[in-house]
Amino acid sequence: xxxxxxxxxxxxxxxxxxxxxxxxxxxxxxxxxxxxxxxxxxxxxxxxxxxxxxxxxxxxxxxxxxxxxxxxxxxxxxxxxxxxxxxxxxx
Amino acid sequence: xxxxxxxxxxxxxxxxxxxxxxxxxxxxxxxxxxxxxxxxxxxxxxxxxxxxxxxxxxxxxxxxxxxxxxxxxxxxxxxxxxxxxxxxxxxxxxxxxxxxxxxxxxxxxxxxxxxxxxxxxxxxxxxxxxxxxxxxxxxxxxxxxxxxxxxxxxxxxxxxxxxxxxxxxxxxxxxxxxxxxxxxxxxxxxxxxxxxxxxxxxxxxxxxxxxxxxxxxxxxxxxxxxxxxxxxxxxxxxxxxxxxxxxxxxxxxxxxxxxxxxxxxxxxxxxxxxxxxxxxxxxxxxxxxxxxxxxxxxxxxxxxxxxxxxxxxxxxxxxxxxxxxxxxxxxxxxxxxxxxxxxxxxxxxxxxxxxxxxxxxxxxxxxxxxxxxxxxxxxxxxxxxxxxxxxxxxxxxxxxxxxxxxxxxxxxxxxxxxxxxxxxxxxxxxxxxxxxxxxxxxxxxxxxxxxxxxxxxxxxxxxxxxxxxxxxxxxxxxxxxxxxxxxxxxxxxxxxxxxxxxxxxxxxxxxxxxxxxxxxxxxxxxxxxxxxxxxxxxxxxxxxxxxxxxx
Numbered sequence: 334x335x336x337x338x339x340x341x342x343x344x345x346x347x348x349x350x351x352x353x354x355x356x357x358x359x360x361x362x363x364x365x366x367x368x369x370x371x372x373x374x375x376x377x378x379x380x381x382x383x384x385x386x387x388x389x390x391x392x393x394x395x396x397x398x399x400x401x402x403x404x405x406x407x408x409x410x411x412x413x414x415x416x417x418x419x420x421x422x423x424x
Numbered sequence: 425x426x427x428x429x430x431x432x433x434x435x436x437x438x439x440x441x442x443x444x445x446x447x448x449x450x451x452x453x454x455x456x457x458x459x460x461x462x463x464x465x466x467x468x469x470x471x472x473x474x475x476x477x478x479x480x481x482x483x484x485x486x487x488x489x490x491x492x493x494x495x496x497x498x499x500x501x502x503x504x505x506x507x508x509x510x511x512x513x514x515x516x517x518x519x520x521x522x523x524x525x526x527x528x529x530x531x532x533x534x535x536x537x538x539x540x541x542x543x544x545x546x547x548x549x550x551x552x553x554x555x556x557x558x559x560x561x562x563x564x565x566x567x568x569x570x571x572x573x574x575x576x577x578x579x580x581x582x583x584x585x586x587x588x589x590x591x592x593x594x595x596x597x598x599x600x601x602x603x604x605x606x607x608x609x610x611x612x613x614x615x616x617x618x619x620x621x622x623x624x625x626x627x628x629x630x631x632x633x634x635x636x637x638x639x640x641x642x643x644x645x646x647x648x649x650x651x652x653x654x655x656x657x658x659x660x661x662x663x664x665x666x667x668x669x670x671x672x673x674x675x676x677x678x679x680x681x682x683x684x685x686x687x688x689x690x691x692x693x694x695x696x697x698x699x700x701x702x703x704x705x706x707x708x709x710x711x712x713x714x715x716x717x718x719x720x721x722x723x724x725x726x727x728x729x730x731x732x733x734x735x736x737x738x739x740x741x742x743x744x745x746x747x748x749x750x751x752x753x754x755x756x757x758x759x760x761x762x763x764x765x766x767x768x769x770x771x772x773x774x775x776x777x778x779x780x781x782x783x784x785x786x787x788x789x790x791x792x793x794x795x796x797x798x799x800x801x802x803x804x805x806x807x808x809x810x811x812x813x814x815x816x817x818x819x820x821x822x823x824x825x826x827x828x829x830x831x832x833x834x835x836x837x838x839x840x841x842x843x844x845x846x847x848x849x850x851x852x853x854x855x856x857x858x859x860x861x862x863x864x865x866x867x868x869x870x871x872x873x874x875x876x877x878x879x880x881x882x883x884x885x886x887x888x889x890x891x892x893x894x895x896x897x898x899x900x901x902x903x904x905x906x907x908x909x910x911x912x913x914x915x916x917x918x919x920x921x922x923x924x925x926x927x928x929x930x931x932x933x934x935x936x937x938x939x940x941x942x943x944x945x946x947x948x949x950x951x952x953x954x955x956x957x958x959x960x961x962x963x964x965x966x967x968x969x970x971x972x973x974x975x
Contacts, residue, residue: 346479353483355668356610357476359661366657368470406469416541416553418727 375400375407383408425693427759428686430506433514434755438748441518446744449523453893454530456736463537464732473537475734478742484732485746487668488724489525492811493872494715494754496574496778499761500865501711502771504704505694506762512708513758516716517751520900522744524876527883527897528722529743532730534890540726540882547885549956556878559949561826562942563719563875566868568648568819568848569855571812573864576641576856578779578809583632584798585805586640590633591624592670592810593647596663604657617666625670625802641856644816645849651817652824652845660817667810674786674807677800678756681789687763691771701862702918706911710869715754717904719875721747726879760785782808823848858935863915867943870912874950877904881957889964891971909950916943 378396380387382404450456464475476484501509528540535543544552579586595617602608602616635643651659697704701711714720725743733739764785765771774781787801795803824844831838831847838844855864880901887894919940922928928936 349477349479350483353476353480354487355483355665357480357484358487359665361474362656362661364470365472406467409467410469410472414542416539416545418539418541418723 372407425689427763430759437514437518442748446740450740458735458737460736462733473731476732478738481742485729485742486749489721490750491815494750495757497712498754498758499778499781503699504708505692507693513716513754521717522747525721525725525747526744528725528879529730529739531883531886532726537731543882548960555949563871564819564823565851566871568852570865570868571815572852572856573861575644575812577777579640580637581777581780582805583634584628586633587631588625588628588806592667595620595666599662599666600658618669625806628802629798648816648820652820671807674803677790678786681792682759685792689762691762702914706907709907710873710911713869713872715750717876719872722879760789764788779808855938858931859939863939866915870908873908885960912943912947916940
């Protein structure tokens with residue numbers, strides 16, 4: 334209970350607001366850049382999953398356990414139609 | 425009248441708008457449900473779709489929507505007197521502004537986090553998306569020209585400001601290097617950045633840089649080029665991060681200064697129904713956009729915020745709350761300017777340089793706190809220029825992408841990032857050099873309000889298609905549509921009349937023709953989308969009638 338109070342306390346709220354105001358956009362952009370690199374790596378190593386004929390090689394298999402958790406969001410990301418509004422946000 | 429009464433109006437609007445009307449819409453119309461899974465949770469991918477706490481998102485949304493426009497709009501609108509400007513701010517944000525931002529987030533959230541392009545494709549017509557792209561390009565061009573002039577004029581008109589701005593740019597590059605390359609702790613980086621920027625502002629009083637308007641405009645456009653070409657982490661991110669401290673120092677000091685100083689309003693409450701820009705309706709309603717209602721916010725709400733809301737109940741405090749916070753900034757701008765001049769004549773003389781007006785107004789408020797007058801004025805000037813440059817550096821980046829989208833398939837070279845950026849810069853240069861700023865500002869306001877009208881059209885159609893009370897969005901939509909189209913037609917005919925009566929000469933002829941063309945194009949786009957919207961409205965109405973008869 335005390336923990337919950339601290340979570341919702343005024344000080345916490347101010348800290349979260351300041352983080353959101355000053356840093357959230359910056360953190361989001363950085364995370365996006367990092368994950369997109371990861372997605373491009375998945376694309377060139379496991380592109381055959383979505384029909385792009387890249388031959389699976391030894392290294393793909395070695396990397397497979399690390400990439401399995403990302404397959405679902407990656408497929409959604411790469412197959413989702415994007416329009417200019419989205420590109421504007423990412424540019 | 426004492427300026428504190430305006431703060432009373434502000435508080436009433438905030439309390440009744442946010443806690444009464446917004447709560448009613450949230451609970452009774454949208455029926456926000458905390459148990460419904462939001463796109464952020466449903467499609468969580470760690471980047472685009474990612475739940476975030478509402479307090480974090482509130483800060484993010486406010487930072488994304490609040491720029492220089494909520495400050496400049498009220499300054500220009502004071503020409504009609506402070507009362508019409510205040511009334512439009514108050515009623516506009518109460519009935520339209522927050523609803524627009526909140527609904528944009530909610531509609532996108534209930535459509536799997538789709539952007540407005542995708543939603544307009546689904547709800548209105550396939551061609552609506554293509555038309556929106558053309559609209560966006562002209563919208564961006566007008567933003568670039570409007571703010572390009574504000575910055576250039578501000579830098580030329582106040583020789584103590586170019587040096588601090590150079591320091592801000594240098595600090596941004598340094599912060600990018602320290603955070604991402606040298607991996608210096610962000611706290612130390614922030615402290616270094618703040619010290620350097622404030623030292624730069626102080627030094628600006630001793631290091632004056634004077635140059636011509638054209639040279640300064642080219643310098644501003646080079647800034648736009650650099651921000652469009654460099655990676656986001658290298659310049660834009662650290663620029664926004666390090667410079668925002670000056671902005672909020674200025675706002676907080678200004679608010680305290682207003683309360684302590686509580687000076688009487690010296691400008692007239694009402695000057696007349698028609699002034700040089702045009703008649704009160706529709707021109708006032710496009711002169712003040714941000715701070716009251718702005719189409720730009722629908723882009724932020726629908727592409728960024730809607731995909732991060734963890735709970736539907738968070739949409740009101742995040743999107744609606746941020747809009748009321750921006751209304752606060754606009755109210756402050758209105759007050760500091762309405763108390764700073766001895767009379768209307770002095771204000772009109774100063775209006776040629778809106779940055780100068782704000783610098784004087786906010787500078788006086790900050791001086792009340794005991795800061796030296798020269799430093800207070802430099803902070804105020806730097807603050808508004810930083811906000812305007814934040815917009816310019818994003819706009820050219822957006823225009824680069826839009827140029828590639830529009831021309832890339834037809835002209836191969838347009839796919840090149842440098843070429844696309846330079847094309848955008850040339851368009852902006854020509855418009856700034858040849859256009860009349862006041863008309864460009866109004867055209868920008870018109871485009872912005874038109875975007876808001878289009879967003880409200882989508883919201884109306886969505887509410888209708890879901891059998892909800894669509895009138896809460898439809899009435900504001902009609903108002904925004906009618907006002908914006910009337911304003912664009914008024915400005916276009918005025919520009920044309922000036923052209924044919926020979927009142928504009930030389931290069932201004934080109935600016936008038938571009939302004940007229942942009943105005944007419946925006947009207948045509950609005951009418952096409954209104955027609956498509958009407959067809960879609962009839963379709964959904966018939967569907968609802970069928971459902972009722974089947975039951």
